[in-house]
Every structure is written in structure tokens, then in C-alpha cells.
Amino acid sequence: MGIPISWGTIKSLLLFFGPMLLPKAIGYYRTLRAGPAAQGLRIRPVSPQVARTLYALAITVLIYLVISFPFFAPENLFVRTQSRLQIPTDVLFTRLIAMRPGNILTDADQVLRAKFVNLESRLLYLQFGPDVLADCPFCNSDDSRSYFYYAFPALLAPHLLNLAVLSTATSDWLSGREGPRWRTTVVMTSSLIAALDVYLVHSYNYQANSRATRLVDLDMHYWDMRTYRAVALALRHESRLRCAPDPAERVEAATRALLLTKSKVNAVGIIKNTSIRDEDLRRRVEAYWTHEGRLMREVMEEREVIEGVNDALENRINIDAISRDAESYATNMLPRAQEDAQVAGQQVVG
Template identity: 55%
Template sequence: MAISWDSIRSFLLLVGPILIPKLLAFYRASKNSRNRALPIQSIPVNVSVALTLLASLTILYLAKTIPYFAPENVFSKTDSRLQIPVDVLFTRIASSRPNETLTAADHVLRSKFINLESRLLYLQFGPDVLSECPFCNSDEPRSYFYYAIPAIIWPHIANTVAIAAVTSPTLTGRHGAQWRTYATIASGVLGALEVYLVSSYNYQLNSRALRLHQLDMFFWDMRTYRYAALAVLNAGLAYVLFLSSTNRAFGTPPSPAERVETANRALGAARGKLNALGIIRNTTVRDDDLRTRVQHYWAHEVRLMGEVMEEREVVEGVNDALSNRIKIEDISRDAEMYAQSVLQPLEIKKEEQS
């Protein structure tokens, strides 16, 4: 059963207004609920490498959608209708060549274009399949489809390999790993969808076209849609990878094990600094010369601080702060309550021991 592009377009127009608001709502909810405790950070170096690769592939796929890089369409190039005589068609093709000579592929197509069935299959599978397939026959149209399957799925396989690379935990860590399954499934769905559309296409529809503009250039349209879809997939993956790696959206908080490991590293660093400070302190106390220097330094600092505190401006500022901004009674009361809360357990323990 063939599926026309009008049906697909109508389906997208029907489903799009429903899906797009839901996707936007999911994005906003995820951004608001999951990123409140995660600060926005710069793009990690490994993620920037993955984004560069995805951007390069996106640009490459968009370039392949340009008709200049597409395989030659003899009917469009010669502005010929489908029912044109073979000799007239290839005379026009030869005149369009630089030396006005036909290539080996042109001669193969010329031998295949003796019937209308081959021309219809040419519009479905393109020139390479029709001229290179060694076992295909227009009496068995499915043979062309079997030969065309590797060329159809190869771009999807290559793109899936690239997606697997940029979402691997080795390269992008947890930022890319969280999108690995979704991106792989999306790439597989695109490949399966293209195979299904090519398989179910009714190539006989072009037999009723009497003019060039009435022809459905299925192979060239499908090629454009294929690379456009791959470009959109890679661009979407790059976008969500950027959002998750910078904690702008879809960010995942560190696991308890990661938080414990981070706290242990911080405690280890603090312990190392304290040990170094203790070593320096012991060295200073045990050495007479260093101990004398330390005593002179602090004596100088205390004397200097006393001179500064005796200045009139400093005394007035301290008095103003104590009288207007700080309530000594409240501070004294808080200090007394804190001391009682600390000493009370000790008193209870002594009473129990006695």
C-alpha cells in the first residue's frame, strides 16, 4: 500500500499542533524542576568535541540536500517528458556533455529505457541502481528494491555510529549517555521509515504523467528528505546535549556516591593543608631564629593595631556601631544560651557517672 506525501503532510499538520505544545511544556517543566539546584556551567571540553562533530555532520547533510550534489536526473536535465523516444532523450543528453559523448552508465541506461517500466523504476530508485544492478530486471521490480537497500540504510548506519560515538560515556560522560538510547532509537526509526516508504511506493503513478512537472521525482525527493531528517536529528541531539552539559535543562544531579566521593576529596585536601600547616608550625616553634622572627612580627602587628584603634575616627566608628547597630544584650543572651546548651550534656553525664 503506497503512502503519498500529501497523506504524510496532512498527518504532520494534524499531529504537530498537539505534539509541539507538549514538547515545550516538557522542556519547561524539566528546566524548572531539575535545574534549581544545579548552577549553569560552561561547556565541558569533551562535550565541545562532540558538538563540533555533530555540527560538522549537520552541515554536511544540509549540503547534500542541494540539488547540485544530487545524482543526475536525465529527464529534468533535458527537460523531457517520460514518454520521450529513447534516441531523442540520449541525443539531448549527449549534447549536454562536455565532449557530446555518452558515458558507460548512459549506454546502460539507454539499453534499459526501451520500456516504460524501467523509466518508472528509474524515478523510484535513481540512476545508480538501474545502471549498476547485475541481476535486476524490470519484470521483477522487487529485485531493484533488494539491490537498493544497502544504499538506503548506509547513511543511517553511518550516522548511528557517529551518534554512538558522541553519546558514549567515554567521550561525553553522563551528559551524552542519557541521550544515547533516544538518539539511537530515533536514528533506527528514520532508517526503517525510509525503507518502508521506498518499499511501499507505487511507482506506477508516474505512468499517467504526460508532462515533466507532473512527474513525482521520488528518488531525489526521498534523498533530500533523508539528509534533511538526519540533519535535524543531529542538530536536535547537539542542542539537548548542550542544554544538559551546561545544566540549562535536563541536568541530572550527582548521585549520592558521587557526592560522597566529592566530600571525601574535599576533606582529604583540607586534611593535607592542616598537616602542612602543623609541620610549618612545629618547624617555626623548634627553630630559635624563626621563633624570634614570629614573635617580632606579631609584636609589631599588635603595636600597629593598638595605634590604629586609638585614633579618633576609629574610636568614634566603633562606638557608633556598638550603640546603633549592635545590641550587646542580645549578643550576651545568645552567647549564654549557647554556652548552656554546650555545658548541659556534660553536667548530665557527670551526674550519671557519680
């Protein structure tokens, strides 16, 4: 168990990091929401089948998060009695008797009392929890792997349940045609999470707690892993179905975007050809740019303009914002230019 963090410390951290992290989080969320539209992808409304699936997964996420609360975790005798790991067994259970209804130990308490006679059993208690230590009929503290073998089915049970829920959610009869495309991803990710969970429990160095002389120095591995497991499963469900377009729809959207870009380029070419072929327009264009170049040189030589440019450079103007404004202006202007070019082209042909 790590060092406890007070609510005041949490509020101080939120006040310090909140102003920096909140705008970034909002910007990331907006970018994520606008991603499909920016790529020219058509955003489809959620079908009733997928909506029902999302509701079911949201309820499952809520259940996993509630289960992760310490209130629903099995009792930790050392935390309950505020005792260190090396406390004498009689003293530990004398404290526990005072906290039990009627000052009577339960059957599980009696079994643990009989097994807490050595430090090895207490270390295994912190690794595998009270149920494994109290219920295993063949386990022996001399062979720590026997406790892992007994705990293995219970360790896999939530992952198998998670896989069953996600497999049902991605079935075609529940989520329609959107679900099956996620089946492989669901199975692979769930299997990786289960394998990682088993590995962390199996490879845990439970002997490290033997050097802890205070309660706050103990690593409550079983209770920590229980919380992490529930949160990981909740996050796995939260990354639920996203109705991504089919590859054919993506190709179609990209093709439409390319055709639109080509039409804009053609419009610019028509305008340029029209202005160059017409003698009067060509003279006007040349006169305009000659006058514009002379005027801009004169403007840039004025003292106020030079001071303004220097001031803008010193204050580091937002080039990104200016680029976005210029891009938006050009995008809005090209459709009108395309219409004008079509009219001009019809006049030239006529």
C-alpha cells in the same frame, strides 16, 4: 517533482506570515531557554568534553545540509534534458549527447539507453535513481522488487553511518558522563528513522508516474527522498546533547523550591499572628481596613472611575500582563516580609 515556486512567491509569503510567526518563534525560544531556571533547576556550564562533541555534531549537521542540495544529487536525465517521461529513447539521448563533453555518452548513459526501451524501467529509474538501474547485475524490470533488494544496502548506509556517529558522540570517553544517558534514545530514534525511510521507498507506488504527461507532473521520488533523508539526519543531529540534570538534582531543586515556599508562608503567618496578638496593632489593622473599604466604595462610585473601568473593559485590558506584574511584585515583597517577620518574632519572644 512538484510545481516550482518562484523566489518572489517565497518573499511574499515571508512578508505576509513573518510578522505573525516571528514573535511567536522568539517567545517560544525564550520560554525554552528560561525553562530550567523557571523550574528551579541549576544550569550547569558545558564541559569541554561535551563542547567538543557539540562542535563535531554541528559540523556533521552542516555536511548533511550541504549534501541535501540538488547540486550534489545524481543527474536526472529527464530534468537535464527537460523531457517528458514518454519521450522516445533516441530523442532523449540525442538531447543528452548535445549536453555531454565532446558529444560522447558515458558508460552509464549507454547502460541506461539500453534499459529505457520500456516505460517500466523509466518508472523504476524515478523510484530508485540512476545508479541502481545502471549497476544492478541481476535486476529485471519484470520484478520490481529485485531493484529494491539491490538498493537496500545503499539505503541503509547513511543511517548506519548516522548511528555510528551518534553512538561515538554519546560514548563516555568522548562526551563524559553526559553522553551515555542518551544512548538508548539515539539508537531507538535512529532505528525508527531508518525503518520509516525503508518503508517509504518500498511502499512507493511508482506506477503513478505512468499517468504524468508533463515533466512538472512527475514525482521524482528518488531525488526527493534523498533530500528528505539528508534533512532528517541533520535534524536528528541538531537535537544533540542537552545536559539535563540527573533525577537526584531535580529532586533537590524541587525540595529547595518547596522549602522556600514554606519559609514564605511561615513568614506571612508570623506577621499575621504578631498583628493579631498585639492589641494596638489589631486596632490599627481593623481601623485601616474599615477606612479602606469605605474609601474604595466612595472612589468606585465616582463618575470618572466608572467611565475608566468601562473603557478598560471595552478595550480588553491584558489580564495576563497584570497577573505577571502582580506575581513579580508578590515574589519580590515576600523576602522583605520574611525578614521583617523574623525581627517581629524576635521582639515578641523577647
